Amino acid sequence: MLKQLAPLLPYAHRYRGRIAAGLGLVVVSNLFSLAWPYLLKLAIDALERGIAIAGLAAYAGAIVAFSLIGGIGRYFMRQLLNGMSRHVETDLRDDYFAHLLRLAPDFYQRVPTGELMSRATNDIPAVRMAIGPGIMYLVNTAVVSVIALTMLVLIDPRLTLLAILPLALVPVATLYFGREIHKRFEAIQAQFGRISTMAQENLAGARIVRAYVQEDAQARQFAQLNREYMGRNVRLARIWGLFHPTLMLLTGLGVVIVLGVGGHDVIMNRISIGDFVAFMFYLMQLIWPMIALGWVINLFERGAASMRRIQEIMTEEPSIRDVERTLEIAVPQGAIEFRNVWFRYPGSERWVLRDISFHVEPGQRVAIVGRTGSGKSSVVRLLPRLYEPDRGEILLDGVPIRQLPLPRLRGLIAMVPQEPFLFSGTLGANIAFALRDGHDQARIEEAAKIAQLAETIREFPQGYDTQLGERGINLSGGQKQRATLARALTRDAPVLILDDALSSVDTHTEAAILHGLEDVLRRRTSIIVSHRVSAVKDADLILVVEDGAIVERGVHSELVAADGVYARLLRRQLLEESLDAERGVA
Incomplete structure (x- = not known):
């Protein structure tokens, strides 16, 4: 998965300042946001000892202040990291489009337009979700987990060990379900590409479809593709539907253990009520990242699958490109x-x-004349290097056209194609x-x-x-x-x-x-x-x-x-x- 997302590193590097500031705010906002359960513990313990209203108000004010600072930090964290992902999405789409324009006609004979449109409209947004919300929530999950686990250990190490035992199975479940989600999402994207291709071809050839009275036949074929697409989404929904309850079950076991063992400890005065309340809050803070981890893994699996599809196109080398050492025509004549x-x-x-x-x-x-299919149009397609000859040589003003920069060569030629566009x-x-x-x-x-x-x-x-x-x-x-x-x-x-x-x-x-x-x-x-x-x-x-x-x-x-x-x-x-x-x- 990480290998498939590696091509995004140059894009992310352009916005490293935003990323650093955003990740810094993840840490700072969580430090403030996760302080209030400990403040609540202190307040409850103080109540047991008998505290003045002013002291209780001070605790309440501190909880509000810490929560407010944490909330502000989270706002700017989202602005920075989600905004960065939007910039990366724009840059990636620009590069994708520019790359498509550089590819030679033989590429478009192999790859349907609908497939290319599917990657631009469906896969690039999936990549954005991985590099923006995916990274943000992954780091947030890690930070929350470290802080919450640290506080749990400080409150009661024995109870912490018992509570996290069921959570040890979460990575195993995440790995298994993540692989299944990745595989099924790739199948969904491929099917969506087929649907896009058929829709594009039928809209472009609407006159032909009507002329041959094929509306019903094409509609049935599209409906079949659509049903297959729905079926693949249903299969993804099934595995995703199992993933979430599995995580809830494993994390819920931890809560049951704390209620039983921790409640007994409170009764036996081994821990205070404040400790028990704070422990439960921090455990819930630890459980939520575990649950969110499933969603984050899903984002990364989808993003990796989509990035692989985009890279299939981006790694296509133009079959026609400039040679290393090009020549120039000083005064073009047109020979x-x-x-x-x-x-x-x-x-x-x-x-x-x-x-x-x-x-x-x-x-x-x-003039070049001949019967249909004789090859006359192929002659003129070679001059602007839309295609390359297999043998022989073509010269413009005595210079082999392969040695002229492509923009210069095509700038010297005005061409009216056989099929007007x-x-x-x-x-x-x-x-x-x-x-x-x-x-x-x-x-x-x-x-x-x-x-x-x-x-x-x-x-x-x-x-x-x-x-x-x-x-x-x-x-x-x-x-x-x-x-x-x-x-x-x-x-x-x-x-x-x-x-x-x-x-x-x-x-x-x-x-x-x-x-x-x-x-x-x-x-x-x-x-x-x-x-x-x-x-x-x-x-x-x-x-x-x-x-x-x-x-x-x-x-x-x-x-x-x-x-x-x-x-x-x-x-x-x-x-x-x-x-x-x-x-x-x-």
Whole structure:
């Protein structure tokens, strides 16, 4: 358990002053709070001897004063230690989120989003409870136990020995139940992760679920996961339900022994009534930490299980990271070269790209075309190092991209992905996402104009301040693609990649966008991936990809004359457009 919580030490070290002050207050507050039973003993003994009202009032005042000081100390103790745990929780969540952003796409192919969300929302708070309330009550238990046991021994060593005999079994019971709680809590957290994953996937794919009329089937599957989650919680509740009564039984035996033996000693005048009353109070003060120890162990077991789950993610090394000695490009031009590149996705044996080689001069427009699944999108995913090639080399301005710092490399590339992604927030903020030097409304509006989105935005009542739902769900597919294109255009990068970025817009809008891009493309090196030949016919170089290899290359007229794969794609698309036009007339 302690080994699993060890990664928290650097976080706790940042707040060592708070921790030291808080633990100091634990000791001081308990010294004052536990003084009143002894003062009560003195008062009772004085009553037996006959004491004046003034003397009795002095004892009462001292008890109130000591209790008040102890209470104030406990207030600040909680403020310091629980506040420290909140800071650690915030730091840990920040580091967890930042670490997730550094991980490569292959990680997210292995780990469901719901599992990651479960760790952020469920496991991190469990860790906070261990490092805050857990430590506070553990130290409090230790201090109270030492003070109470010391006072018991001072009052009557023989009675103390008899009273604590049953308590010797408490550590044994705690060890056994603690292990069972830890094991069952880990199972609960794992099941909660599965529930989170299913909920996240179904909410994100709500349209697909409804389109295939799978609402009832998905609800039944979720209900099954939920029942399993409830069952695991019930099993934890059973073991926890046994733990508390077991501790109460063992500690209760001590009270019975004191009542019998101690009461007899009072009758026989071996100890005073004051001693007996104080002894009972200190015994109860000793018993309560023993009972609380079960709750504290539960906190630590839960925290350890959760920290292990968090560390499973935090110890994941990014598969793509900077090399030790990086290079720099003084004046980026945008020259791109692929040299004998081979690539397959992590975990797959099939080559997606085979011996890809081509060269792009600064300012050139290169198009990559091919059938669906031919590997054309995989080519452009390698350039910003979203994935690493298995063989070969990719260069930008003559520098191998592996030797460029990742932030610098990706800062030189503006990419419009195949699947548009928009964040919750305003439409304007989404377009401005790529801007590094703050919100620039003029650049946002210019980018929207080039992307043929400006007119659409003007139709919205709130314009650029229009709030988008999750993933831009309140926009059409074409509007989302144009918004992501506008976002890329706000970045003045020397390389622009359009990965089938206009697939959801009609041919008329596509032509208008490409016309608007003419000036932008003249100033940048651009790679356009498209399944539409009409979008790439004006490119300086067209690469035709088939089964992961470049099978043809050249300009539009050359490839048409060659009457190969490109020409067949062109004829098929012209036929489809002709049929669509006839259906429109009909």
